[in-house]
Amino acid sequence: MVSISAKIKTFYEYKDKNFLLLEYVENQKSSRQIANEIGASRNPILKYLKAFDIPIRSSIPEGRRKGQIAFGLKVQRAQELKHRREQDALQKMKALRAQGFSYWKIAEILNTMGIRPRLEELDGKPQQ
Numbered sequence: 001m002v003s004i005s006a007k008i009k010t011f012y013e014y015k016d017k018n019f020l021l022l023e024y025v026e027n028q029k030s031s032r033q034i035a036n037e038i039g040a041s042r043n044p045i046l047k048y049l050k051a052f053d054i055p056i057r058s059s060i061p062e063g064r065r066k067g068q069i070a071f072g073l074k075v076q077r078a079q080e081l082k083h084r085r086e087q088d089a090l091q092k093m094k095a096l097r098a099q100g101f102s103y104w105k106i107a108e109i110l111n112t113m114g115i116r117p118r119l120e121e122l123d124g125k126p127q128q
Contacts (some may be wrong), residue, residue: 013038014045017052026053031056071118089115 012089013019014034023029025084029037031045049056069075074083096106 014040014048017048017054020045020049020052020054030059086118101123 020034024031031042031049034040035042035045046056069080072083072086073080073087074086075081092110092113092115095107096109097103101109
């Protein structure tokens with residue numbers, strides 16, 4: 001049976017720089033794995049990694065992006081390129097905004113011109 005003081009000691013190990021260097025850097029464990037093993041949440045692990053200037057690895061594999069690609073860009077053969085039609089729409093938006101139109105009015109104007117949001121192009125039906 002593990003004593004309460006042993007559990008508390010294990011729980012606060014993330015506050016030890018050497019412990020984090022061993023587990024995170026040398027053993028290549030993720031912050032989530034370390035948190036699960038010592039019964040802590042992931043946030044304090046990340047907090048102390050930052051506090052000890054230990055570089056945090058990305059949880060997203062290299063070459064993958066987090067979230068949607070920006071309007072005006074497209075992905076082709078694993079490269080981000082300018083999307084010509086969306087770039088034209090962006091220029092129109094900027095010009096209308098410079099003329100003092102509100103974002104609501106700009107959206108209305110672009111809709112009447114047949115320039116649709118990207119999401120409508122993806123699934124083929126209007127977004128509510």
